[in-house]
Amino acid sequence: MAQAEIGVIGLAVMGANLALNIAEKGFPVAVYNRTAETTARFHANAGELAGRVTPCATLAEFVAAIRPPRPVIIMVKAGDPVDQQIALLRPLLSAGDIIIDAGNANFRDTIRRFAELDGSGLTFIGMGVSGGEEGARHGPSIMVGGAAQSYARVEKVLTAIAAKYRGEACSAWLGPGGAGHFVKTVHNGIEYADMQMIAEIYGLLRDGLGFGAKEIGSIFGCWNEGRLNSYLIEITAAVLAAGDARTGRPMVDVILDRAGQKGTGRWAVIEAQMMGVPATAIEAAVAARSLSAMKDEREGAEALYGANSLRLDAGDRTKFVGELELALLAGKVAAYAQGFAVMATASKEFSWNLPMATIARIWRAGCIIRSQFLDTIASAFQSPAQPANLLVAPQFVTLMKEAHGPLRHVVSRSTLAGAPVPALAAALAYFDSYRQGRGTANLIQAQRDFFGAHGFEREGEPGTFHGPWGNPPSA
Numbered sequence: 001m002a003q004a005e006i007g008v009i010g011l012a013v014m015g016a017n018l019a020l021n022i023a024e025k026g027f028p029v030a031v032y033n034r035t036a037e038t039t040a041r042f043h044a045n046a047g048e049l050a051g052r053v054t055p056c057a058t059l060a061e062f063v064a065a066i067r068p069p070r071p072v073i074i075m076v077k078a079g080d081p082v083d084q085q086i087a088l089l090r091p092l093l094s095a096g097d098i099i100i101d102a103g104n105a106n107f108r109d110t111i112r113r114f115a116e117l118d119g120s121g122l123t124f125i126g127m128g129v130s131g132g133e134e135g136a137r138h139g140p141s142i143m144v145g146g147a148a149q150s151y152a153r154v155e156k157v158l159t160a161i162a163a164k165y166r167g168e169a170c171s172a173w174l175g176p177g178g179a180g181h182f183v184k185t186v187h188n189g190i191e192y193a194d195m196q197m198i199a200e201i202y203g204l205l206r207d208g209l210g211f212g213a214k215e216i217g218s219i220f221g222c223w224n225e226g227r228l229n230s231y232l233i234e235i236t237a238a239v240l241a242a243g244d245a246r247t248g249r250p251m252v253d254v255i256l257d258r259a260g261q262k263g264t265g266r267w268a269v270i271e272a273q274m275m276g277v278p279a280t281a282i283e284a285a286v287a288a289r290s291l292s293a294m295k296d297e298r299e300g301a302e303a304l305y306g307a308n309s310l311r312l313d314a315g316d317r318t319k320f321v322g323e324l325e326l327a328l329l330a331g332k333v334a335a336y337a338q339g340f341a342v343m344a345t346a347s348k349e350f351s352w353n354l355p356m357a358t359i360a361r362i363w364r365a366g367c368i369i370r371s372q373f374l375d376t377i378a379s380a381f382q383s384p385a386q387p388a389n390l391l392v393a394p395q396f397v398t399l400m401k402e403a404h405g406p407l408r409h410v411v412s413r414s415t416l417a418g419a420p421v422p423a424l425a426a427a428l429a430y431f432d433s434y435r436q437g438r439g440t441a442n443l444i445q446a447q448r449d450f451f452g453a454h455g456f457e458r459e460g461e462p463g464t465f466h467g468p469w470g471n472p473p474s475a
């Protein structure tokens with residue numbers, strides 16, 4: 001067999017599917033797993049693709065099987081296992097070989113790994129891969145960070161295995177160093193916000209209007225035909241339509257309301273805070289998952305305060321369902337605006353020169369947040385005058401003018417009923433604060449100067465000023 005074009009280390013779900021995807025697209029691939037039985041089993045189950053797969057029992061065999069300069073994809077658990085794998089590989093690789101970490105790495109670890117390999121002759125790529133198991137097998141969205149010439153070596157393979165949006169591959173080189181993993185982290189932050197807002201709307205339909213899972217599923221199914229069309233809305237409809245084999249009840253009704261999280265959403269929020277970029281809808285979504293995990297405390301507090309009725313005084317129900325659709329759309333615009341603002345600032349801070357339109361384009365298919373909506377975002381960033389924020393991009397101004405009223409109505413009704421909608425409410429507050437020309441920070445500045453002589457600016461006059469705080473106004 002010809003030498004492999006690329007190698008994959010780690011044959012758990014994501015690695016195995018990525019390797020099959022590579023083989024299916026016609027590229028010979030070498031594979032290695034820590035346990036040789038897993039490698040052998042993978043090869044035995046590869047069916048007609050087995051001929052393009054070289055199973056390797058040792059790392060030395062694996063390295064020898066790949067055409068130099070060797071691109072090696074590591075798809076193991078993020079964190080220490082990646083460092084351990086790099087340490088084992090390093091002595092076997094030669095100058096020019098490329099180690100590609102395709103896991104959900106913290107981009108700060110990626111930056112450190114670049115530095116650790118500096119001067120070794122080896123190169124590194126930090127590659128965000130989105131789309132879960134299905135995506136890895138049939139077309140993920142691929143976000144690459146590293147040297148452009150390293151990407152050139154793997155571009156053909158990555159372009160072939162990536163998802164396609166109207167024929168365009170959803171894979172791109174986004175910048176040097178940690179750029180790819182950073183963009184993947186923000187993708188996940190947006191994913192959290194999107195999912196949380198969908199869950200909040202589900203809650204309003206379930207508790208506020210008293211609909212059953214099946215009816216709610218049909219509503220999401222309908223919305224998927226309109227402007228909310230997206231993978232997450234589509235799977236929400238499918239999830240709500242599924243029944244539990246054991247009880248016959250809707251599956252969603254027997255699932256405990258305690259959400260897991262692996263940390264990528266949290267990283268997005270931490271980085272946003274570090275850079276001073278408001279990402280409140282994403283933050284609300286991460287916090288909502290944490291609060292959901294406090295099941296016992298929540299039950300205790302409900303016993304103490306009594307449960308809210310949650311029934312919405314919604315007026316015309318059909319009209320209100322229409323408002324829910326628009327509210328979700330408005331919330332989504334605000335959350336994506338925040339995510340893109342985080343990336344724009346990071347791009348400057350880390351000198352990545354992130355291509356915003358390209359990011360939106362490679363998220364249109366393959367990844368978890370894929371949607372038509374991202375095509376509109378891509379067009380907003382394509383215009384020569386890059387918008388400072390998606391909220392002021394002409395593509396979204398008309399939409400927000402139409403949708404912020406319904407969002408306001410939904411948030412206020414929910415609040416009166418005691419139904420928590422933290423991400424939607426955060427999105428609304430962000431929108432209202434962002435478009436308020438004169439806010440209330442003048443008082444904050446006065447307080448800061450009062451207690452700490454921190455100084456303030458005066459309207460229409462340059463310089464730093466201090467009170468006299470004892471003086472009553474004379475005018």
Ligand code: 6PG
Nearest residue numbers: 130131132188260261262263368
């Ligand atoms: C993707 C997903 C994927 C995964 C994350 C989120 O883009 O394919 O984001 O990376 O779903 O691990 O997981 P948590 O919800 O567990 O944080």
